Amino acid sequence: QVQLVESGGGQVQSGGSLKLSCKASEILFSIYALAWYRRAPGGQRDLVAHITSGGTTYYADSVKGRFTISRDNAKNMLYLQMNSLNELDTGVYYCNTGWTRDSRYTPYDDWGQGTQVTVSS
Numbered sequence: 001q002v003q004l005v006e007s008g009g010g011q012v013q014s015g016g017s018l019k020l021s022c023k024a025s026e027i028l029f030s031i032y033a034l035a036w037y038r039r040a041p042g043g044q045r046d047l048v049a050h051i052t053s054g055g056t057t058y059y060a061d062s063v064k065g066r067f068t069i070s071r072d073n074a075k076n077m078l079y080l081q082m083n084s085l086n087e088l089d090t091g092v093y094y095c096n097t098g099w100t101r102d103s104r105y106t107p108y109d110d111w112g113q114g115t116q117v118t119v120s121s
Contacts, residue, residue: 002026002097002110009093009115016085020115022078022095030073033100035107036080039114040091048093049080050105058103062088085119092116 008020020036035050049059049069057069068081078095092114098107 002029002032002108004095004097004110004112006093006095006112006115009117011118011120012085014086014119014121016119017081017083018085018117020080020082020093020095020117022112024076024078024095024097026076026097029076032097032108033105034069034071034078035096035098035105036069036078037094037096037107038089038091038117039094040088043091045094047105050098050100051078052100056100058100058105082117085117087119087121090117090119 003025005023012018031053033052036048037045038048039045051057051069051071066084070079094114095112096107098105
């Protein structure tokens with residue numbers, strides 16, 4: 001039911017930064033928890049970070065202190081600021097809507113097309 005469009009990916013060198021954006025088309029955007037997932041080359045789609053409807057954030061251990069997830073409910077936008085990038089951050093990044101309960105995120109079955117992030121030395 002929710003349409004999601006990711007953008008902002010690209011090619012960067014190790015230590016560089018990128019900011020990803022996700023636009024959602026949904027009148028009830030503000031009630032959802034939101035998340036960023038990453039599919040590494042040859043791997044599964046793993047949760048990178050999520051943010052509750054109230055703005056509480058959670059991060060995978062591998063990105064703590066480097067990535068920041070944020071949302072702008074007035075614009076139906078989700079963001080992921082990525083700093084100090086390394087080669088392990090390479091992958092296709094997807095946004096998602098869902099729900100958070102007891103600090104755990106559960107996605108609904110709606111995904112964007114993904115945006116490629118490639119980090120090289």
